[in-house]
Amino acid sequence: MLKTQLEYKAIARSVVFEVVNESYSTQICSSCGTIPASSPKGRASLGIREWACSECGVEHRDTNVALNILVAGHPRLEVGISLL
Ligand SMILES: [Zn+2]
Known part of the structure; x- marks a missing residue:
């Protein structure tokens, strides 16, 4: 529901909206790109x-997490997306 609303609002304002794979985004180190043993794991x-x-x-x-999500969407944004 949240993604649907964000997409609707983004399109209405000519803003790029991209859904990315958020798997392991809490565990991956945004600095070195690895999943270190020290990263938080699991619901607990x-x-x-x-x-x-x-x-x-x-x-x-x-x-x-925000940096990992940004990196996940960056390759597509890097080449440019036309909304026209
Ligand atoms: Zn690291």
Whole structure:
């Protein structure tokens, strides 16, 4: 329902709307692209807001998932999408 509403609003305002695969977006380190052993896993860890990547040492906060979603949509946005 939320995606439908976002798509409707985006199209109404000529904004690009892209649905991407969000699998593992909470576990992937947005800095090095790996799924480190230290990343939050499972439903029990959904409340974890800060964690450090055991592979590259970067400390993540709430923006890690947003960065992974942005990267997932970037290849298509990079070449440009005509809404006309
Ligand atoms: Zn990392």
